[in-house]
Amino acid sequence: MSGAALPVLALVIWAASWALNVFMTGRERAWPWVRYAVPALFGVTLLALWEIGVAALEISPVLLPPPSVIAARIAGSLPILWVDFLQTFKGVMAGYAIGCGAAFLTALAVDRSSFLQRGLLPVGNLVAALPVIGVAPIMVMWFGFDWQSKAAVVVVMCFFPMLVNTVEGLRAADHMQRDLMRTYAATYGQTLVKLRLPAAAPFIFNGLKICTTLSLIGAIVAEFFGTPIVGMGFRISTEVGRMNVDMVWAEIAVAALAGSVFYGMVALMERAVTFWHPSQRG
Amino acid sequence: ADKVTLQLKWVTQAQFGGYYVAKDKGFYEEEGLDVEIKPGGPDVAPVQVLAGGGADVMVDWMPSALAAREKGVPVVNIAQPFKSSGLNLVCRKETGITTPEDFKGKTLGTWFYGNEYPLLSWMSKLGFSTEGGDDGVVIQKIGFNVDPLLQKQADCITAMTYNEYWQILDAGLSPDDLVIFSYEKEGISTLEDGLYVLEENLEDPAFQDKMARFVRASMKGWKWAEANTDEAAEIVLENDMTGAQTEKHQKRMMGEVAKLTAGSNGELDPADYERTVETLLSAGSDPVITKEPEGAWTHAITDKAL
Amino acid sequence: MSVVSASALSLTFETDDGPVHALSNVSLEVEKGDFVSFIGPSGCGKTTFLRVIADLERATGGAITVNGVSPEAARRARAYGYVFQAAGLYPWRTIGGNIRLPLEIIGIPKAEQAERVARVLELVELEGFEKRFPWQLSGGMQQRASIARALAFDADLLLMDEPFGALDEIVRDHLNEQLLALWARTEKTICFVTHSIPEAVYLSTKIVVMSPRPGRIIDVIDSPLPKQRPLDIRESPEFLEVAHRVREGLRAGHSYED
Amino acid sequence: MSVVSASALSLTFETDDGPVHALSNVSLEVEKGDFVSFIGPSGCGKTTFLRVIADLERATGGAITVNGVSPEAARRARAYGYVFQAAGLYPWRTIGGNIRLPLEIIGIPKAEQAERVARVLELVELEGFEKRFPWQLSGGMQQRASIARALAFDADLLLMDEPFGALDEIVRDHLNEQLLALWARTEKTICFVTHSIPEAVYLSTKIVVMSPRPGRIIDVIDSPLPKQRPLDIRESPEFLEVAHRVREGLRAGHSYED
Amino acid sequence: MSRALPVATVIAAIIVIWYLGAVWMNAQWERDQAERAGVEITLAEIIPKTMAQERPVLPAPHQVAVELWDTVAAKPVTSKRSLVWHGWITLSATLLGFAFGTALGVILAIGIVASRTMDISVMPWVIASQMVPILAIAPMMIVVLNAADVGGLVAKAMISMYLSFFPVVVGMVKGLRSPDALQLDLMRTYSANGAQTFLKLRLPASLPYLFTSMKVGVAASLVGAIVAEMTLSQDGGLGSRLLNGSYYGQTMMIWAALIASAVLAGGLIPLIGAAQRLAMRGRPT
Numbered sequence A: 001m002s003g004a005a006l007p008v009l010a011l012v013i014w015a016a017s018w019a020l021n022v023f024m025t026g027r028e029r030a031w032p033w034v035r036y037a038v039p040a041l042f043g044v045t046l047l048a049l050w051e052i053g054v055a056a057l058e059i060s061p062v063l064l065p066p067p068s069v070i071a072a073r074i075a076g077s078l079p080i081l082w083v084d085f086l087q088t089f090k091g092v093m094a095g096y097a098i099g100c101g102a103a104f105l106t107a108l109a110v111d112r113s114s115f116l117q118r119g120l121l122p123v124g125n126l127v128a129a130l131p132v133i134g135v136a137p138i139m140v141m142w143f144g145f146d147w148q149s150k151a152a153v154v155v156v157m158c159f160f161p162m163l164v165n166t167v168e169g170l171r172a173a174d175h176m177q178r179d180l181m182r183t184y185a186a187t188y189g190q191t192l193v194k195l196r197l198p199a200a201a202p203f204i205f206n207g208l209k210i211c212t213t214l215s216l217i218g219a220i221v222a223e224f225f226g227t228p229i230v231g232m233g234f235r236i237s238t239e240v241g242r243m244n245v246d247m248v249w250a251e252i253a254v255a256a257l258a259g260s261v262f263y264g265m266v267a268l269m270e271r272a273v274t275f276w277h278p279s280q281r282g
Numbered sequence B: 001a002d003k004v005t006l007q008l009k010w011v012t013q014a015q016f017g018g019y020y021v022a023k024d025k026g027f028y029e030e031e032g033l034d035v036e037i038k039p040g041g042p043d044v045a046p047v048q049v050l051a052g053g054g055a056d057v058m059v060d061w062m063p064s065a066l067a068a069r070e071k072g073v074p075v076v077n078i079a080q081p082f083k084s085s086g087l088n089l090v091c092r093k094e095t096g097i098t099t100p101e102d103f104k105g106k107t108l109g110t111w112f113y114g115n116e117y118p119l120l121s122w123m124s125k126l127g128f129s130t131e132g133g134d135d136g137v138v139i140q141k142i143g144f145n146v147d148p149l150l151q152k153q154a155d156c157i158t159a160m161t162y163n164e165y166w167q168i169l170d171a172g173l174s175p176d177d178l179v180i181f182s183y184e185k186e187g188i189s190t191l192e193d194g195l196y197v198l199e200e201n202l203e204d205p206a207f208q209d210k211m212a213r214f215v216r217a218s219m220k221g222w223k224w225a226e227a228n229t230d231e232a233a234e235i236v237l238e239n240d241m242t243g244a245q246t247e248k249h250q251k252r253m254m255g256e257v258a259k260l261t262a263g264s265n266g267e268l269d270p271a272d273y274e275r276t277v278e279t280l281l282s283a284g285s286d287p288v289i290t291k292e293p294e295g296a297w298t299h300a301i302t303d304k305a306l
Numbered sequence C, D: 001m002s003v004v005s006a007s008a009l010s011l012t013f014e015t016d017d018g019p020v021h022a023l024s025n026v027s028l029e030v031e032k033g034d035f036v037s038f039i040g041p042s043g044c045g046k047t048t049f050l051r052v053i054a055d056l057e058r059a060t061g062g063a064i065t066v067n068g069v070s071p072e073a074a075r076r077a078r079a080y081g082y083v084f085q086a087a088g089l090y091p092w093r094t095i096g097g098n099i100r101l102p103l104e105i106i107g108i109p110k111a112e113q114a115e116r117v118a119r120v121l122e123l124v125e126l127e128g129f130e131k132r133f134p135w136q137l138s139g140g141m142q143q144r145a146s147i148a149r150a151l152a153f154d155a156d157l158l159l160m161d162e163p164f165g166a167l168d169e170i171v172r173d174h175l176n177e178q179l180l181a182l183w184a185r186t187e188k189t190i191c192f193v194t195h196s197i198p199e200a201v202y203l204s205t206k207i208v209v210m211s212p213r214p215g216r217i218i219d220v221i222d223s224p225l226p227k228q229r230p231l232d233i234r235e236s237p238e239f240l241e242v243a244h245r246v247r248e249g250l251r252a253g254h255s256y257e258d
Numbered sequence E: 001m002s003r004a005l006p007v008a009t010v011i012a013a014i015i016v017i018w019y020l021g022a023v024w025m026n027a028q029w030e031r032d033q034a035e036r037a038g039v040e041i042t043l044a045e046i047i048p049k050t051m052a053q054e055r056p057v058l059p060a061p062h063q064v065a066v067e068l069w070d071t072v073a074a075k076p077v078t079s080k081r082s083l084v085w086h087g088w089i090t091l092s093a094t095l096l097g098f099a100f101g102t103a104l105g106v107i108l109a110i111g112i113v114a115s116r117t118m119d120i121s122v123m124p125w126v127i128a129s130q131m132v133p134i135l136a137i138a139p140m141m142i143v144v145l146n147a148a149d150v151g152g153l154v155a156k157a158m159i160s161m162y163l164s165f166f167p168v169v170v171g172m173v174k175g176l177r178s179p180d181a182l183q184l185d186l187m188r189t190y191s192a193n194g195a196q197t198f199l200k201l202r203l204p205a206s207l208p209y210l211f212t213s214m215k216v217g218v219a220a221s222l223v224g225a226i227v228a229e230m231t232l233s234q235d236g237g238l239g240s241r242l243l244n245g246s247y248y249g250q251t252m253m254i255w256a257a258l259i260a261s262a263v264l265a266g267g268l269i270p271l272i273g274a275a276q277r278l279a280m281r282g283r284p285t
């Protein structure tokens, strides 16, 4: 294909798919499946452009393999992808639960005591903003090669976003809503459960959503610094070294898929819990 | 002057002393070259940089270069400044390991990223599964340092004579506390830091000429470094922008590296190449390369250069 | 013993724009079983005074006790129910859930909660809306829900800030009657802010007329009306006389210069 | 040409709890220069009807035009100013900033903005509060600020949803007079929701009485009162008669069974 | 300052715990060493030794403090052995990347809120993009960028951008959607156009969400810069210190770089807090 025709073809594909997407979005009420078709078409378009671009620009497969090759590799490596996924997600889930939980409790402590609020928050921000990349080798040294050290890294990564969001959320209840609780002489716990937490929920979910992505990144990155020879991060770094870049992208695709599902589940929970918030009422 | 970009395999250190010396002492300039040295780092695959056009020539180990070649990136060895291997497997004595037979059931740590091939080949030669179990060994991927050995997370780890070995000693273990297996002595060594370029580039005589001058100047740098290890180490230190290297360590490293480059004038010894290929091919179920490579090296450049 | 006893109370808000004197030298006694209405121009400090009683705002001068103790102690003893000027329903709870809120907090058993919710919903004529969310209700319905919430709480002192402001005359009359009946039956003490002179006169045993900033009390009128008050008492001469006096007081205080 | 012309309009909200029939078969003509009051029990659909006129809600049946075009076209032509039932001031803007908001949007020059803001602030008696933030104001003051915001906009059609609900009688009388004067002077058309029968009668040329869910119009009363209306017209027999008719209509519609 | 005492208390508590941790975690090594040497060692002998190891599992605070003093105060800031020098390199990449990331995040969020098509088609892929482990593609990205002649600073900033735009998108989308129905209806009555509704309603309403996200974003941006510096170690920066410290087993260097990066984040976050207070002055707290 000639050099000039290519950008034109890419542009045409792009424009056509976007136009179709706009058209479908307009019919969203009539066709509920549009909700899924539109992002799918968008993704397919990206993949098509990728496929064409790689072929046309003659990009070396060790730099960027085309999606077709990656797909073939995924199909051919399902067992490996599956065990890698299991290994990594042990660290992700444990770290996510502990990290978000600890940040949540810290936020409550910070909220409860103004002394802690003034003392712990600035210091907590510092400690929790430590870069993964520096923390990961230390965690591997402390917690060993298996998933526990990955979980520890995830804990450190999730802590800060969750803390910031929860603390901000605990401030979200407005004056009148708080005054009402005062008139009932509600205890701290009651005010928390019945007012502050519901009002904070949109913020808390914000933190939970950001943490889904961070925990995945954290666990995968931590595997670069020491791991039994299984896991998505291990595979990625090893296979780059072996020039099996298609395998790298296969793992990345699995990571993206698994992470998106994880995120989607948190988003569904958010929808159920914060249905009353204007951002959810549409 | 002709521009040449050299991609290193790892960060700036005395392992690459010859190149820094050549640049610093003006050897490249004398050859009419303007050389840029790009350090590597974790997860920088020199082959990728080469394939992406980010460098003209790279320093890499032969196993990973041959693996890349089989994967469709035709890299060619044009010179081999390192004659012998500095790779060892270092075990703590208290693990009871005295011979390779004792590895059974033990945990061995290695770097990956193309550096794992020699160990994997060795294990398959010994007939050990790397999946663990009673008849196998447990392989673990270790980070950049020797902590897993010190913290007893691994029974043995790979270590270079010029770097990790000294770190283990610096940390407070004495040679008496260690058992060391040298790949060189076990007869399973594979070629380390060589210079590689893309095959297609070699078709261009101007490029060949440029590389010949590059190799000539580089080897001049290496021989100067061998003769003046302390000064060479200082040149490396000056070129380290991270300010993290220590004089003591780099001088020692330069001394050890000098031993590895000693036997080479830059020309690849085909016998070493054969041994490397044989070692790699003999690896059992998951060999690094599956067939005898062809055209993976050339003397064209060294012939011109020397 | 007075339920509310304020002497020389004053409250100043500090704002970036300078101090705002919301209350100045307010002295008042509210006895047990009183129904006290507060009436005065917009911004004169009625809400502020109620908030001081409720320990939601702290006076900057003078003294106040509620049930003989500090407002804070009274609040902790759950001495009062409060109806805010705006409905202030929690958007994540249904109407029923909002009304149940104070009951959950003081630990009323589930069964009784349901029973009370049903009762107050009927009182404010919102049967059938228990499962709706606040944003699905009209403004007046929200306000009634918030009244129901305070009534469900069932404290001896009721603080009500313009509870019937957004209601039509008929519902308002109806709720006025209901409130009077409740008050007569239960001997509650009620502090009631309103802008309607007839409403104030109809309901109250005592009418407090306030003047604008700095909020002061310019008249306290003890109602001569009997405790039993049919709706048509509003045409009686006593009623009209009191209403007239309130109107005069209001008009006198209505000097907008400050 | 009618300013608002609705015929057989109906609107049903779909909720999880089943459909709510907010408006049913509503037909009405509002002529240019009319002052129409809507009165009816809480939750009967007054707000909903105003929102349909304003193109904030779409009718599910029947037809409606505003200035002869669809509500949407009228809205785009900035045909009306709207005073919401709740003040709805933006908390991050001062009172002055809130009033200036519509002026900025329609692109009034700075100098005129300032002049208009000053004028409407005076009209609602909030001079001196320009720089305060909404939460520093009392409920009634916030409501007046929101009236000022709509007046500053200066459209030919004014839609006002219980604008004076939280105001005392004196201010209310004052604003009633101001509004009448403005209306007489400018020939605006006004649709006005209120719960006060005297207010409706005093202000309107036409009074629309609505019945509760499903909201229907049960009476449309053309006022016999002259255009010039001193406050004491409220004691005139015509006035009282109209008021009586409204009250009867309201009472008749007030069947809570639904 | 009402903060000084609480902060000091918390720091003091951390230091105490840290020392205890250092003794506890480093003791094993001393015991092993004694065993290898064949001598008995008492706890009283172990404790001081645990605080003076060259390769401790956890260095004692004063060891890190000494390293910090050496590399911050005792070196000229232009020296490549000065942590201030490296901190500045990291900071510049962080800020550049953060600026890119915030801009990209805000633009995407605006598009997503403005266009339903954008919302449902782009948002899932934005999320998926964050599941790509950045360290895996950072070197590749840098290789590609380098081939396209993009210099070190910008290449690093791209990685920072990649990590920091996401929190901004998520928070900003939520914030832009936070105005309630009444507030939006008001704009409709003015027939305000999209830009006006955005500027006068959605944007001010989104500020608390935006700034909260920016605090997370700037921390992410710092992480991105540090990750990139491990690949571009020749340029220096805290990432290169972390890498080299780890590679050469210089534990103190790692900890000093970690503390330096925490201090950087700790300085940037209050700056954003200050910007937030400035942008939101007058609002109730």
Ligand SMILES: Nc1ncnc2c1ncn2[C@@H]1O[C@H](COP(=O)(O)OP(=O)(O)OP(=O)(O)O)[C@@H](O)[C@H]1O
Pocket (backbone or CB within 6 Å): C013, C014, C015, C020, C021, C022, C041, C042, C043, C044, C045, C046, C047, C048, C049, C085, C213, D135, D136, D137, D138, D139, D140, D141, D166
């Ligand atoms: N938080 C605050 N900060 C500053 N000023 C305030 C605050 N709250 C109230 N004010 C001022 O105090 C004065 C009294 O307010 P208050 O709410 O008590 O009036 P009100 O009598 O209830 O009026 P309305 O009938 O309009 O509700 C007003 O001028 C108001 O601006």
Ligand SMILES: Nc1ncnc2c1ncn2[C@@H]1O[C@H](COP(=O)(O)OP(=O)(O)OP(=O)(O)O)[C@@H](O)[C@H]1O
Pocket (backbone or CB within 6 Å): C135, C136, C137, C138, C139, C140, C141, C166, D013, D014, D015, D020, D021, D022, D041, D042, D043, D044, D045, D046, D047, D048, D049, D085, D213
């Ligand atoms: N968004 C909504 N979803 C469901 N139902 C609604 C919604 N908005 C209003 N309704 C219902 O529509 C009916 C009419 O409401 P509307 O707000 O028009 O009443 P209104 O006449 O203005 O009452 P009020 O005088 O109390 O303000 C009510 O029963 C209300 O519950």
Ligand SMILES: Cc1ncc(C[n+]2csc(CCO)c2C)c(N)n1
Pocket (backbone or CB within 6 Å): B009, B010, B015, B042, B043, B111, B112, B113, B115, B142, B143, B144, B145, B160
């Ligand atoms: C990912 C990764 N790559 C390399 C090394 C170790 N290393 C540094 S220099 C060198 C010799 C060859 O250049 C080796 C093997 C590591 N630890 N991790």
Ligand SMILES: [Mg+2]
Pocket (backbone or CB within 6 Å): C046, C047, C048, C085, C161, D138, D139, D140
């Ligand atoms: Mg008030």
Ligand SMILES: [Mg+2]
Pocket (backbone or CB within 6 Å): C138, C139, C140, D046, D047, D048, D085, D161
């Ligand atoms: Mg209404």
